[in-house]
Amino acid sequence: MLFHVARCVGQLAVALVGIVTVAFFLMRAIPGDPALYMLGDFATVEALATLRARLGLDLPVWQQYFVFLFRAVQGDLGTSVVTGQPALTEIWAAVPPSAALAVSGMLVAVVIGVPLGVVAAVRQGSAVDVAVMLVALGGISFPVFWVGLVAILTFSHALGLFPALGASSDAGFWTALHHMVLPAMVLGLSVSAYIARLTRSAMLEVLGVDHIRVARAMGVPERRIVWKLAFRNALIPVLAVIGVTFAWSLGNAILVEAVFSRPGLGSTILKAILARDYQLVQAGVLVLAAAVVLLNTALDLLYGAIDPRLRRS
């Protein structure tokens, strides 16, 4: 078990360095100059050169990279060139609303997707199965911003059930929740489609194996066979897809935040990219990547708890 944990942590470190490196060079590859952005089109050549030197932009890119990496491992991700605040502080401020949205979205996805997938597998070929798979196909095919707009038109505009815009940060819990329903549903539905499809195929596979036949021959009730004996076997692929879709859903969360005008990482990072605010973008990417990698590490540890065969080192 200890070995398992150590391996997961090692993978986490490698993944983070890799992602940050890619983000660093991608940002440098985009045309544009933060100094020019800050000082405007009429800045003198000398002023620009001075600012570049102060920001460390006069060094060759590979030197900039090592300076960045050296500071990053010490927890210093630089300061935002736009606000002058430490980049990490700036990003942290945007995390709570995004985290709330992503977690709510995943909750919706799991609560809807997993049971639907199980039911579709048990009643393979039935009307329920066909309906679930059709909805799943829709969820996968329609882009989340389109679904978001349709949801606003239907539930806010026509029916007036939920607000179309994000809540202000000082609103109470119930108000915040009321504002969360629509974005979380929009974000969760598309992911639930993936989860339902995968749960269905995982369950179908498990329901055909020998030990399920044994359980039936022993008179174990079908309900227990499906929801306990088979389900725990199907859980590992289901958790794996939850891990994969979480990354996908963070990307979608940015779109959903834009559609519903919600504050969060989405708008913060978007603005930073447009301003060529390298430090802020890097900090944002690091936080997003850390979230994805941490979730997957947690899932890896969970696999061991579910399947005893994975516990052996």
Added chain:
Amino acid sequence: MTAAFELRGLTAAVPGEKGAVRLVEDVSLSVRAGETLAVVGESGSGKTVTFTSALGLLPKPGRVIAGQALLEGEDLLALPPEQLRRRRGARIGMVFQDPLTGLNPVFTVGEQIAEVLRAHLPISRREARDRAAALLGRVQIPDAARRVDDYPHQFSGGMRQRVLIAMAIALGPRVLIADEPTTALDVTVQAQVLDLLGDLRASEGMGMVLITHDLGVVARQADRVAVMYAGRVVETGTVEEVFRAPRHPYTISLFRSIPEIDAPAGTMLAPIAGSPPDPARRPPGCAFAPRCFAVSDAHGCRSVRPDLIGAGHFAACHRQGAIEVAA
């Protein structure tokens, strides 16, 4: 004395391109309490299908289209699903061929046995676990009290089969169906598992159906034997009768195909030429006719389906009595 378990005219089929394809046809068998009935035949002869059908476990789209499966006089196939479920595992147990895949990898063996107990009895989790440990002891798993919390992958093949046997006898069934229980095991372990089954049958007074293709196992373990070919019973009788004087050419050929340890060196085995017919394309007469050494058009082997005929010892062959037996 009535049979503990009796099949009457059991016929199971799957839908095919040209109507129903009969996997097993008109199978009648019975086993008394305390007795072992061996069912032999090559792969695909319908041994397993017969008994999975009788327990209502035939995978879709297969279904039973005729016949009865009487457990102490009660027809299982006429019961509503919930009533049938309550009989399965409780009054009739089944042990399957492959112990490596027969246990759920993500639950401890104790949890799996407890699941079976709790499916039929209103007992607490704790009591179920204690009973599971006791059952592991009964199937001679060493250190059962500790091993009850182990997972299947921590057991060897033979030990896993013991766990599955413990599950099958957990509720004291009147009948135990063992479907090739030793085929997947090491030769050295096979005898141990068969002895265990024999002991349990004797101590519990269960009727046992032993599905096998090993005639040596039949000779050692069984009281009576039924030989199946192409979905039908072609010969049945006591082990002594069938082994001493087999009547059906298929049975005779089976005996001839076994290697004998005291045969002179260089003696060739006599395999049965050809292969069993596809269930969808069985010949109109006797299904064994194309491979039979005694086939005769004059007796209608290729046109008329033979019935099981006899008293005590039955065979389904037009030529029985006329065949020279050199077994």
